Amino acid sequence: MSGPDLTKTPATAPAVPAPTGEGGGALLLRGVGMDFHAGRRRPAGAPAIPTLVGVDLAVAPGEFVCIVGASGSGKSTLLRLVAGLIRPTEGQVTLDGRPVEGPGPERGLVCQSGALFPWRTAAANIAFGLELLPMPRAERRRRVAWYLNEVGLEAYGDRLPGQLSGGQRQRVAIARALACEPRVVLLDEPFGALDVQTKEDMQLFLRQVWADTGTTVLMVTHDVEEAVFLGQRVVVLASDPGRVVADLPVRLPAGRDLGTRRDPAFLELRAEVEDLVRLHHRAHTSRLAATAG
Amino acid sequence: MSGTDLPLTAPAPAVADDRPASAASAASPVSPVSPAGSADPTQPAGPAGRAGVGGGPGGRAWGPPPRRRPARPSRLPKLGEDVSPPTRWVLRVLSVVVPLVVWVTLSASGAVDDTFLPSPAAVFSAGVDMARSGELFSDTWSSVRRVGLGFLIAVAISVPLGFAMGSMGWAQALLEPVIGLLRYMPASAFIPLLIIWLGLGESSKIALLVIGVVFFNTLMTADVVRRIPPDLLEVSGTLGARQHEIARKVILPYALPGMIDAARVNAAAAWNFVVVAELVAATSGLGYRITRAQRFLQTDKIFAVLVVIGLIGLTIDVLLRLARDRVGRWAR
Ligand SMILES: Nc1ncnc2c1ncn2[C@@H]1O[C@H](COP(=O)(O)OP(=O)(O)O)[C@@H](O)[C@H]1O
Numbered sequence A: 001m002s003g004p005d006l007t008k009t010p011a012t013a014p015a016v017p018a019p020t021g022e023g024g025g026a027l028l029l030r031g032v033g034m035d036f037h038a039g040r041r042r043p044a045g046a047p048a049i050p051t052l053v054g055v056d057l058a059v060a061p062g063e064f065v066c067i068v069g070a071s072g073s074g075k076s077t078l079l080r081l082v083a084g085l086i087r088p089t090e091g092q093v094t095l096d097g098r099p100v101e102g103p104g105p106e107r108g109l110v111c112q113s114g115a116l117f118p119w120r121t122a123a124a125n126i127a128f129g130l131e132l133l134p135m136p137r138a139e140r141r142r143r144v145a146w147y148l149n150e151v152g153l154e155a156y157g158d159r160l161p162g163q164l165s166g167g168q169r170q171r172v173a174i175a176r177a178l179a180c181e182p183r184v185v186l187l188d189e190p191f192g193a194l195d196v197q198t199k200e201d202m203q204l205f206l207r208q209v210w211a212d213t214g215t216t217v218l219m220v221t222h223d224v225e226e227a228v229f230l231g232q233r234v235v236v237l238a239s240d241p242g243r244v245v246a247d248l249p250v251r252l253p254a255g256r257d258l259g260t261r262r263d264p265a266f267l268e269l270r271a272e273v274e275d276l277v278r279l280h281h282r283a284h285t286s287r288l289a290a291t292a293g
Numbered sequence B: 001m002s003g004t005d006l007p008l009t010a011p012a013p014a015v016a017d018d019r020p021a022s023a024a025s026a027a028s029p030v031s032p033v034s035p036a037g038s039a040d041p042t043q044p045a046g047p048a049g050r051a052g053v054g055g056g057p058g059g060r061a062w063g064p065p066p067r068r069r070p071a072r073p074s075r076l077p078k079l080g081e082d083v084s085p086p087t088r089w090v091l092r093v094l095s096v097v098v099p100l101v102v103w104v105t106l107s108a109s110g111a112v113d114d115t116f117l118p119s120p121a122a123v124f125s126a127g128v129d130m131a132r133s134g135e136l137f138s139d140t141w142s143s144v145r146r147v148g149l150g151f152l153i154a155v156a157i158s159v160p161l162g163f164a165m166g167s168m169g170w171a172q173a174l175l176e177p178v179i180g181l182l183r184y185m186p187a188s189a190f191i192p193l194l195i196i197w198l199g200l201g202e203s204s205k206i207a208l209l210v211i212g213v214v215f216f217n218t219l220m221t222a223d224v225v226r227r228i229p230p231d232l233l234e235v236s237g238t239l240g241a242r243q244h245e246i247a248r249k250v251i252l253p254y255a256l257p258g259m260i261d262a263a264r265v266n267a268a269a270a271w272n273f274v275v276v277a278e279l280v281a282a283t284s285g286l287g288y289r290i291t292r293a294q295r296f297l298q299t300d301k302i303f304a305v306l307v308v309i310g311l312i313g314l315t316i317d318v319l320l321r322l323a324r325d326r327v328g329r330w331a332r
């Protein structure tokens, strides 16, 4: 387990001073388990296996951790537990030592669909969380402008989500979560619905935003390449039940660019993680075939 | 059939330098460089080379699926196709003019007795007479006031109820059975009861309107509210919104266009019920005017009142539609 990356090169400073938030928070999962059917009669045909068991995970302040796993391994469930949208049936999630008891702005969430408010413009979407706080209108507008600029959409503030491209929508979703200056940003396959070129841009963009804001990032993806490219650590999740099977540090230079993808260290780690994901996915499908047959 | 007869059944090459599978696979290890212009020999042979294995292509036990003759290019409008603005206006004008022309020819030809189907001119002059005597305006005002009041009361009850049902499971469980039952009781059947309870005055008519509208509008509002994507609610929570803030800042703006649509549909029902109420017991109103005219066989007056009712309904509909399009611009 590695600490925050101190070798990270400072980002090119934006024109407006960066947010004054104290940076990232420390996330800790201890023995977290989730059984959606716990305490209820199991519906016919539902597997007798909990979705997650015994997940231990520590994310240091300012760290960027990626979780990979095949579809159905419980990645989204894990993230929703951290977001506080569901409560674990075992164990505990804490942020900076305080237990997570429900959703809150200190744990920002970005999902694959973006979940933008379709009746609000890009700027108004970003302003949503700030509108709930006792904050003068001018101050709110200043912050929204900073985040619009940070995500490169200063010219698109008046557009409705329906008038933005998929990549632009995800940028707004990320800015909306960041505007509350969360201690952790949780991303659930945020680029899963984007085309390859846009995805590449968005990955570089996300690294940049992380460097600018210093927040802790916990990202879930099924794309191993993406996980290794973005993360400082890659955590591999296996299915049936969902559990952590590997937690690998990514030993790559902090300033990641497109050349990183050709770095032998990158290729080696990518292959290692891919093999792990494949191994556990194969085991999972053959178990399924065995129970069906 | 077995795979061994492949070389025999492999079709002859269509083009000179396109070789059968057997020849291609035999040649590839020896000469990796293909003759000029030919396909790459290291690639597996194309569909032609695979045909015939195990009956069908690729070993499948069936032939190609039957083909249909392609649709003839048609000048008729396609499903879901929009018409050009000029065409649209022509069609809109036709939609009013054609029934009018049918009406004019029917009454002018004398095929139908004037008492049953008065001519448009007679209806118009009856309307002008009623307007001149002032009874048209006072009757319209009576009906509009009743509809306005009854509909507002119904909306004021049904929107909060529907909102609660659509957004909260317990409200749904509590209200759905009783409202689902009441909805099937015809409002007109309540008229005798309402007269017994509330007398012949205004309140019984307004109560009928409320009964006729409130249950449908509640259920329709609940349906609209229920359609909100759950990820919007979840993300609102992670942005720090409390329950009442989610209701006000997320569910309400999301559901507003649909709620106006529901009100639009039920406004038409409200007009039906006010006329029904006035037909039974009233001393003013458009429905009352219709019963009066019936007593003296003044069909031209009945028609004039019907036209007025239709025009007012249309106005309400257009206004609500404009409101819907204003608040629901994002949905298009
Ligand atoms: N609300 C729920 N109720 C019951 N089962 C669920 C629920 N959410 C997820 N699951 C189950 O948990 C497992 C993991 O789901 P998920 O976390 O979405 O996986 P992933 O995101 O890795 O694809 C799946 O088998 C899914 O059926």
Ligand SMILES: [Mg+2]
Binding pocket: A075, A076, A077
């Ligand atoms: Mg998922």
